[in-house]
Every structure is written in structure tokens, then in C-alpha cells.
Amino acid sequence: MKILIILKLTSILLFCSSLGMAQQNYSVKGKITNWPGDFIFLETNGNVSIKDSVKNVDGSFEFKGTINGVSNAFLVNKAANEPAYKFFFLAPADIHIEGSYEDLSNAKVSGSKFTTEYQEIQNIHNVKKNKVDSLYNLADLEKNKDKSQIYFNEIEKLNKIDLEASKDFISNKTNNPAVIYELSSISLKVDYPSLQSLFDKLDPELKESKQALDFKTYLTNLGNIQIGKLAPNFSQPDSSSKIIQLSDFKGKYVLLDFWASWCVPCRRENPNLLQAYKQYKDKGFEIFGVSIDTKDEDWRWKRAIQNDGLIWTQVSDLKGPENDAAKLYAIQVIPSNYLIDPSGKIIATNLMGEELNKKLQEIFETK
Numbered sequence: 001m002k003i004l005i006i007l008k009l010t011s012i013l014l015f016c017s018s019l020g021m022a023q024q025n026y027s028v029k030g031k032i033t034n035w036p037g038d039f040i041f042l043e044t045n046g047n048v049s050i051k052d053s054v055k056n057v058d059g060s061f062e063f064k065g066t067i068n069g070v071s072n073a074f075l076v077n078k079a080a081n082e083p084a085y086k087f088f089f090l091a092p093a094d095i096h097i098e099g100s101y102e103d104l105s106n107a108k109v110s111g112s113k114f115t116t117e118y119q120e121i122q123n124i125h126n127v128k129k130n131k132v133d134s135l136y137n138l139a140d141l142e143k144n145k146d147k148s149q150i151y152f153n154e155i156e157k158l159n160k161i162d163l164e165a166s167k168d169f170i171s172n173k174t175n176n177p178a179v180i181y182e183l184s185s186i187s188l189k190v191d192y193p194s195l196q197s198l199f200d201k202l203d204p205e206l207k208e209s210k211q212a213l214d215f216k217t218y219l220t221n222l223g224n225i226q227i228g229k230l231a232p233n234f235s236q237p238d239s240s241s242k243i244i245q246l247s248d249f250k251g252k253y254v255l256l257d258f259w260a261s262w263c264v265p266c267r268r269e270n271p272n273l274l275q276a277y278k279q280y281k282d283k284g285f286e287i288f289g290v291s292i293d294t295k296d297e298d299w300r301w302k303r304a305i306q307n308d309g310l311i312w313t314q315v316s317d318l319k320g321p322e323n324d325a326a327k328l329y330a331i332q333v334i335p336s337n338y339l340i341d342p343s344g345k346i347i348a349t350n351l352m353g354e355e356l357n358k359k360l361q362e363i364f365e366t367k
Helices: 101-106 113-140 145-172 178-185 194-199 212-224 264-283 293-308 322-326 353-366
Strands: 023-035 039-044 051-055 061-065 070-077 084-090 093-102 108-110 235-237 241-247 251-261 283-291 312-314 336-340 346-349
Touching: 023 070, 023 084, 023 101, 039 061, 070 101, 084 093, 084 101, 084 113, 093 101, 101 108, 108 113, 113 145, 113 178, 145 178, 145 194, 178 212, 194 212, 241 264, 251 264, 251 353, 264 283, 264 353
Parallel strands: 023 093, 251 283, 283 312
Antiparallel strands: 023 061, 039 051, 039 070, 070 084, 093 108, 235 241, 251 336, 336 346
């Protein structure tokens, strides 16, 4: 089990594309029944900021304005304890939205080509999710392991079909801003060359959008940490504020370990790391821990180091998911690790439990 930490790549798309620079008219109108609160808000989030509101009269609304290109947009209710919203793509067009507040996320959008295409792929994902959830429930109830495995095999097939649907969407809708979201959503399911190949298919103008450029940075970093590459160097303060560099450990085998004090799977792995460290530290093995904790969690990080008996070097810039080293190493889930040889090259990734023990045994006990 691993924990997703980098939410930027998998969050709701924050996108704005200036496909064609001229300002053009848009209108957004419709009705959301049972809308609570006195106002209905329209907002965008991207390179262009639009903030508008209308008085709530039986849930009906109409917004008009100008925009250049395509932007993500939201109908927002700010009266609730947790702001509720309906996401769609705003473009120079006449867009109509109808639905009920109780099922706001499924309100029907017409007149927005990119939203329609995006909803089509989301419908495929939702159908798959419902089938997978049902199969997991059946597997949980099944006491016969062989029969239970049949359900898991079917789940695997459905996930593969769903992944192919995402790839087809990306390959065939190369000017739709939603493909950046799809690329992000499959980034842990495909290898780096496949991800790069899919990104390369996007229309040139879409590649220049802010969200696409953010994803391109992620791709570049991902390419830099493939097996056989020199591990990118970085420096961060340790728990006593001393600045430590990864390159300080050159000449040794180093396990670069990304973790956090609140990450249960990470903490469960720590005893195995401790055993490996004690066994091989005198033979040229080091562990360099990087915590994804925040400044507010500084005390928890230091307490975890003490409670888990972590006697190797630990660093953190205490920026949480924005940790500079985590971004440099394209970290999306923790625990994650990279085994680096004495020359500074990455020779293995994500070695946990017995896999780590076997690799270290292969390195140090066959010499």
C-alpha cells in the first residue's frame, strides 16, 4: 500500500488556453433546482480570471462576457459549509447547464464541446468504477480463495480496458484541455516512455498552456530519474538544521527514501530499513531519508525519527507535498525510494521488504 501525496497532478484541472488571441463572446445560462443561498457564482481558475455572480431566483442564472480561448470554469455555491461546484470548460459559445443541486456534479452541460468530450471519458471511468466496486464486494464475501481470485482477475481486466480508454481519449482529443487531466490520472499506471509519447501527441498550442507546462516539468523530472541515470543532486536541512547534500554520500550505495511521519505504510517499512542499515552500513551502505512533512509537522517528524530508531541521515525542507526534492524526483506516492550506486547512478527503484533485502544481499554478499 502507498499513499498519494502530490495532488497537483491529479486534482481538478486548473487550465486556461489562449487558442486564438481575440476576445470572443460567451454566455452561460440554465437552471439548477434547489440551489441554496442568495447568489450563484461563476469563476474561472487559470491564466485568465473571471469572477461573476447573479442573484439566485429559483436556481436560474445567466452569465455573459468575453474570453480568449478555453478556460476551466465553475458554477459555485459559497453559502454551504463546504463550497459546492459544477465544473465545465468555458469557451466562446452559448453554454447551457441544467440539473439539481442534490446531484450538482452530474448536471447536464450542452454547448461546450470540450466538456461533452470530457464527460464521455468520465462516464467510462464511472461505469468501470461501479463494476470494480461490486467485484471487490463479492471478493470480500467469498471465502474460497480460488473463486475470490476470479473476481480479482476480472478487476484487472477492467482496469486494463479503462486504461486503454484513457489512452484513446488522449490520442484522439489532442486539443482538449481535459487530456492533461487524463495524462495525470494515468501517470502511475504507464511507464515513462509511454507517458512521454502520449504527451508528444498533443497539439502545440495545448502544450503551451500553464497546466501542460507543469506536467511537462513533471515529465522532464521523471525522465531524469530513470534507472541508469545519474541521481539528481539536492540539499536540504537535517533535523538539526545542518544542510546535507545527496552528493555527500558519493562512493557508497545509497537508498534515497521518501517518507513522512503520518504515512502508515512508511512507518511499517522503517523496521525493515533499520535492519538493512545495521546489517550493511559497515560495508558501504547508507540511507538518506527525505520527509514530506510540513513545517507544522516538524515536531511529529522528529518524534517519528526517535520513536522508530532511525539512525541514518534525515532531511526535509518541511514544505509537505511541495518538497523540492520530492518534485525533483517526481514523487507522487510514498513510500518511494531509489537505490543509487557509488558512481551516483540509479540502479533500482521502490525496493520494499524482501525485495530490498535480496538486492542488498546480491550487492554486498557476492563480492
